[in-house]
Ligand SMILES: [Zn+2]
């Protein structure tokens with residue numbers, strides 16, 4: 108009993124050390140009238156952690172981007188979908204942050220949750236900027252980074268989680284306890300090519316092991332496709348999601364994803380859960396000679 112109490116105490120002490128922040132109960136929907144909605148919504152989780160959401164009116168994928176500040180570097184995860192103009196948005200935020208902190212500027216590192224086009228469309232804009240260290244969304248570049256990224260007084264853990272894409276990573280911010288999971292876990296359709304399913308299941312197990320040993324404040328992914336109603340998702344291409352699911356998932360969803368993968372064993376099939384769906388994509392038919 109004493110041992111259990113000590114464990115509980117240690118867990119809450121860890122959680123208490125996390126830097127707090129706030130999430131909106133929901134992001135504003137893209138519509139119904141696209142003329143009246145901003146191209147980007149920006150939410151400050153706290154003064155050193157920002158969430159950017161691209162409008163569905165610009166691209167139906169409406170991805171989330173994350174901007175995190177350390178003492179020496181700012182880090183941007185992902186650059187947007189379609190004709191996204193993420194760079195001016197991010198530069199304006201860097202400038203405002205520097206002003207708040209009474210500094211002249213801060214260098215930026217650009218990284219990606221994975222290599223799909225709806226997360227890399229703004230890459231060229233950032234590559235053209237001075238004071239930017241650009242890390243391409245490739246397996247080689249990710250491996251070169253190692254397991255940690257130190258932004259100066261703020262360390263992020265880098266967890267390779269191949270499956271949805273071979274360059275998929277999760278990022279864990281030790282300061283806030285936020286786990287960024289990209290397209291590998293979010294309230295929506297988690298697409299997995301059947302040939303890559305063993306990798307996806309291994310990555311789900313890796314994430315489950317990670318959340319068992321680290322305090323997790325929120326699990327934040329790169330899209331919302333789920334409706335607030337359990338088991339209901341919006342069809343692909345939906346611009347205006349009037350009653351969408353909240354962005355944040357929890358440690359419990361990471362465990363649920365792993366359990367779903369475990370129970371599928373070697374026979375993966377598309378599986379709907381209350382807050383997300385694992386979508387197994389069949390192998391492309393090979394052409395007959
Ligand atoms: Zn993707």
Ligand SMILES: [Zn+2]
Pocket residue numbers: 168170223225226290329330
């Ligand atoms: Zn995506």
